[in-house]
Amino acid sequence: MGEDAxxxxxxxxxxxxxxxxxxxxxxxxxxxxxxxxxxxxxxGRVVIFQRETESKGxxxxxxxxxxxxxxxxxxxxxxxxxxxxxxxxxxxxxKINKIRxxxxxxxxxxxxSTNDKTIKLxxxxxxxxxxxxxxxxxxxxxxxxxxxxxxxxxPVLKSTDLMVEVRPRRVFSNGHTYHVNSISVNSxxxxxxxxxxxxxxxxxxxxxDRSFSLFLSDIVDIKPANMEDLTEVITAAxxxxxxxxxxxxxxxxxxxRLCDMRASALCDRHTKLFEEPEDPGSRSFFSEIISSVSDxxxxxxxxxxxxxxxxxxxxxDLNMDKGPVExxxxxxxxxxxxxxxxxxxxxxxxxxxxxxxxxxxIMTGAYNSFFRMFDRETGxxxxxxxxxxxxxxxxxxxxRRVYNGGKRRRGDVGVDSLDFTKKILHMAWHPSENIIAIxxxxxxxxxxxxxxxxxxxx
Amino acid sequence: MFPKGTKRKFSDSADEPAVSGDEEAAAVVPxxxxxxxxxxxxxxxxxxxxxxxLLDMSLIKLQLCHMLVEPNLxxxxxxxxxxxxxxxxxxxxxxxxxMTQALAAAQCPTDRLVATEVLCRQTDAAAAGGQxxxxxxxxxxxxxxxxxxxxxEGDVEAEVTMAALAPASPQMSSASYLAGTFGMGxxxxxxxxxxxxxxxxxxxxxxxCVSEGEEAEQDHLSAESRTGEQVxxxxxxxxxxxxxxxxxxxxxxxxxxxxxxxxxxxxGMQSAPKMGPYDLLESLSSHGGPTALxxxxxxxxxxxxxxxxxxxxxGS
Numbered sequence: 001m002g003e004d005a006x007x008x009x010x011x012x013x014x015x016x017x018x019x020x021x022x023x024x025x026x027x028x029x030x031x032x033x034x035x036x037x038x039x040x041x042x043x044g045r046v047v048i049f050q051r052e053t054e055s056k057g058x059x060x061x062x063x064x065x066x067x068x069x070x071x072x073x074x075x076x077x078x079x080x081x082x083x084x085x086x087x088x089x090x091x092x093x094x095k096i097n098k099i100r101x102x103x104x105x106x107x108x109x110x111x112x113s114t115n116d117k118t119i120k121l122x123x124x125x126x127x128x129x130x131x132x133x134x135x136x137x138x139x140x141x142x143x144x145x146x147x148x149x150x151x152x153x154x155p156v157l158k159s160t161d162l163m164v165e166v167r168p169r170r171v172f173s174n175g176h177t178y179h180v181n182s183i184s185v186n187s188x189x190x191x192x193x194x195x196x197x198x199x200x201x202x203x204x205x206x207x208x209d210r211s212f213s214l215f216l217s218d219i220v221d222i223k224p225a226n227m228e229d230l231t232e233v234i235t236a237a238x239x240x241x242x243x244x245x246x247x248x249x250x251x252x253x254x255x256x257r258l259c260d261m262r263a264s265a266l267c268d269r270h271t272k273l274f275e276e277p278e279d280p281g282s283r284s285f286f287s288e289i290i291s292s293v294s295d296x297x298x299x300x301x302x303x304x305x306x307x308x309x310x311x312x313x314x315x316x317d318l319n320m321d322k323g324p325v326e327x328x329x330x331x332x333x334x335x336x337x338x339x340x341x342x343x344x345x346x347x348x349x350x351x352x353x354x355x356x357x358x359x360x361x362i363m364t365g366a367y368n369s370f371f372r373m374f375d376r377e378t379g380x381x382x383x384x385x386x387x388x389x390x391x392x393x394x395x396x397x398x399x400r401r402v403y404n405g406g407k408r409r410r411g412d413v414g415v416d417s418l419d420f421t422k423k424i425l426h427m428a429w430h431p432s433e434n435i436i437a438i439x440x441x442x443x444x445x446x447x448x449x450x451x452x453x454x455x456x457x458x
Numbered sequence: 459m460f461p462k463g464t465k466r467k468f469s470d471s472a473d474e475p476a477v478s479g480d481e482e483a484a485a486v487v488p489x490x491x492x493x494x495x496x497x498x499x500x501x502x503x504x505x506x507x508x509x510x511x512l513l514d515m516s517l518i519k520l521q522l523c524h525m526l527v528e529p530n531l532x533x534x535x536x537x538x539x540x541x542x543x544x545x546x547x548x549x550x551x552x553x554x555x556x557m558t559q560a561l562a563a564a565q566c567p568t569d570r571l572v573a574t575e576v577l578c579r580q581t582d583a584a585a586a587g588g589q590x591x592x593x594x595x596x597x598x599x600x601x602x603x604x605x606x607x608x609x610x611e612g613d614v615e616a617e618v619t620m621a622a623l624a625p626a627s628p629q630m631s632s633a634s635y636l637a638g639t640f641g642m643g644x645x646x647x648x649x650x651x652x653x654x655x656x657x658x659x660x661x662x663x664x665x666x667c668v669s670e671g672e673e674a675e676q677d678h679l680s681a682e683s684r685t686g687e688q689v690x691x692x693x694x695x696x697x698x699x700x701x702x703x704x705x706x707x708x709x710x711x712x713x714x715x716x717x718x719x720x721x722x723x724x725x726g727m728q729s730a731p732k733m734g735p736y737d738l739l740e741s742l743s744s745h746g747g748p749t750a751l752x753x754x755x756x757x758x759x760x761x762x763x764x765x766x767x768x769x770x771x772x773g774s
Contacts, residue, residue: 090528116528178531197531231539233532252532285512285543289536339508343515348533 025439027426031101031109034430037071037437038111039444040096044081046113048124050074071446075124075164080115092117098183100192102205110169112192116179119194121170121205129157175201182237188244195237195249198223198230219261220249235350236296243302254291254309256316274305274316276323286338286347294350299359300431306362308353311335313364313374328374328381331366333404333415346420354429354436365424368413369440370400386424386440397447506553509544516541
C-alpha cells in the first residue's frame with residue numbers, strides 16, 4: 001500500500017464499511033473498552049457492533065499480526081417509537097439523539113439512549129448456555145407424563161448459540177419540555193444528566209425493578225421568566241471525566257459554563273464562564289449563529305475542553321476562561337458563503353467533535369463526506385473522506401483538499417462543488433486505540449490506523 | 459449546489475448610489491418622499507437591500523416551521539436574534555422609521571391578517587406560567603381555533619412591501635401565499651418569474667458586488683414596479699377571497715390552521731390577533747417600537763382596485 005505524499009504521519013486502513021438499512025445514523029458511541037460500538041438512527045433503532053477478538057475472527061480477515069479485529073453486528077433493537085403529543089398536536093420524533101454507555105459493572109452492558117423527550121436505560125446481556133435435563137419438564141417445557149420418569153437426573157448447563165438479549169430497564173420520561181440534546185453519565189456511575197434547550201436534569205440510575213425514575217432534580221434552568229427575553233439556549237452538556245461534581249454546558253452564543261454542583265443545588269450562579277471576546281473586525285449578521293457551540297467534550301485528562309462551532313474547533317484550558325488556547329479552522333472557505341448557508345439552513349448544522357485517546361489529536365466533521373483531524377502538537381490538519389466510491393476496503397485513505405483560490409492540485413475539490421447534503425455530523429473515537437467510527441448519512445465507516453514502526457500516530 | 463435563491467454577498471457597499479429605478483424607488487416609497495434623501499439612498503443601496511432580504515428571509519424562516527414536529531428552539535432563537543440585530547441596525551440608521559411609517563399609512567385596522575400572524579408554534583408549554591413541564595394546552599388551542607375560523611371565512615391576504623422579494627424555494631412558494639409577509643410577491647406567477655430572474659442572477663459567479671447589487675436591485679425594483687404601480691404605493695393588498703376557491707383550498711389542504719397561531723416564536727402569550735409583520739419585530743426588539751398602526755380610509759378605493767387585480771392574478 002503506497003503512502004500518499006501528503007499523509008506523513010497518518011496512515012489509515014479502511015477495513016470495512018457497514019451499511020445500515022435505509023436509516024440515517026444520528027449518533028455513534030464506543031463503550032469504555034471500545035469492544036462495543038453503538039449507533040442510533042432516525043428510525044429509533046440502535047445497532048450495537050462488537051469487535052471480534054482474534055480467536056473469533058476469521059484468519060483471512062486479520063492481516064499481519066496486528067491486534068485489529070472487525071466490528072460485526074452484535075444486536076439490533078428498537079429503542080424509541082414515534083410518539084405523539086396530543087395536547088400540542090405535534091409528533092415526537094423517534095430519532096435517537098444520543099447514546100451513552102454506562103461503565104461496566106458485571107457481565108451485562110448498560111446503555112442510555114434518548115430521543116427528544118425520553119431517555120431509556122437498556123440492559124444488554126448475553127446468553128450462551130441453557131439448562132437441560134429437567135426432571136419434570138421436557139425440552140419444550142411441557143410437563144412430562146410422570147409415569148415415564150424412571151430416574152432422577154441433575155439438569156446441566158449446555159452451550160447454545162450466543163443470544164443477545166436487550167431489555168429496557170428504566171424509562172426516564174416527562175423530564176423535558178424541550179428537546180434533549182445531550183446526556184452524560186457521571187464518573188460516580190450512579191447518576192447522569194440530560195440537557196435540553198433550557199434545562200439540565202440530573203437523574204439517579206439506581207438499577208431497580210421500577211421502570212420509572214422517581215429521583216430527579218433540576219440543576220440548571222436558563223428559562224427566562226418571560227419567554228420573549230429568550231436569546232440563548234443550551235446546546236450541549238457533559239460531566240467532567242473524573243470530578244463527579246463538575247460539568248460543563250455550552251450555549252448558542254458560544255459561551256461555556258463550568259458548573260460546580262457542590263456550591264449550590266441550582267447551578268445558575270456558581271459557574272465559571274468561558275467566552276472568547278468577539279473580534280469586531282469580522283462582525284456580521286451571522287457572527288452569533290456561527291459562534292453557537294454545537295458540541296463540547298472534555299479531554300480524557302479532564303484538563304481541556306473541545307468545542308465545535310460552525311467554522312472552527314477550539315480547545316480550551318479549564319484554567320483559562322478568557323479564550324480558547326487553540327483554534328482550528330475546519331472549513332474557513334465557507335465564511336464567504338454564510339448567507340447562502342443561512343438560506344439553505346446548513347448554517348444550523350450541528351457537528352460533533354472528538355478527542356483521540358491521548359488527547360493529542362482532535363477530529364470533527366465537515367461537508368462533502370469530509371472530516372478533519374488536527375494534530376495538536378503541530379497544529380496541522382488533514383482532510384479525509386468517508387465515501388465508499390473513493391475507497392476500497394483496506395485501501396489507505398487519501399487526504400483531500402478543498403480548493404479555494406491559489407494553486408490547484410489534481411484531486412482538489414472546488415468550494416462550489418461541495419455537496420452540502422453529505423454532512424459528517426456524528427463520529428466517535430475508540431477510547432484507547434486509533435479506531436474511528438464515522439457516520440455518513442446511513443453508512444457507518446470504521447477506520448483503523450495501521451500502526452507500523454515508522455508511522456506512529458502519536 | 460445551493461437551492462435556488464438569490465446569491466448575496468454581504469459586502470459593505472452602503473455608500474453605493476442607487477443605480478436604476480430611482481423613480482420606481484420613489485414610487486415605492488411614497489411616505490418617504492419627504493424623508494431625507496440620504497435615507498432614501500440608504501434604503502435602495504445594495505447593502506440595505508441585502509439586509510432587508512436577510513430580514514425577510516429570517517422572518518420567513520421563523521414562520522415556515524415544520525408542520526408536524528416541534529420546531530428546533532435553538533434555530534428559532536438564533537434566527538430571532540438575527541432579526542433583532544437587523545432591526546436594531548435599521549433603527550440606528552433611520553430606515554426603520556421610514557419603513558414602519560409607510561406601513562402605518564397603508565394599514566387598515568379592520569384587516570384580518572391571517573398570514574402575518576404566522577410564526578413558529580411556541581415550544582414552551584410553561585410560558586404561560588408555571589415551572590414544571592405543562593402541556594402546550596389552552597393558549598395555543600384557543601388561538602388555533604381562532605385562526606381556523608379566520609381561514610374558513612376565507613380572509614386571505616397577501617402583502618407586498620417595499621422589501622426585496624425573497625428568494626422563494628419551491629417549498630416556499632406554496633406556503634408563501636399564506637406567509638404573505640415581506641417580500642412575497644402578490645401572486646404565484648409573478649413569483650415564478652422572479653424565481654427565474656433570481657436563478658439567472660445567482661448562476662453568474664460574479665465577484666463584483668456592484669453588479670450583483672445592481673441586478674438584485676433591478677430585480678427587486680422591477681418586480682416592485684410591476685406590482686408597485688398597481689399597489690399605488692401602498693404596502694398591502696387586502697384580498698377577501700371569494701367562496702372556496704379550489705386553488706386556495708388545495709393550498710390549505712395540507713396546512714393545519716392551528717399552526718398559524720398568534721404566538722411569536724418565543725412567547726406563548728395571547729397577543730392581539732392582528733399582528734402585522736412589524737409587530738413581530740416590535741415584540742422581539744427591546745427598543746420602543748414604531749408607532750402604532752393607524753387607520754386610513756383613503757386606501758379603501760385603492761384596495762378595491764387591488765382586490766380586483768388580485769382576483770385576476772389569482773385566477774379565481
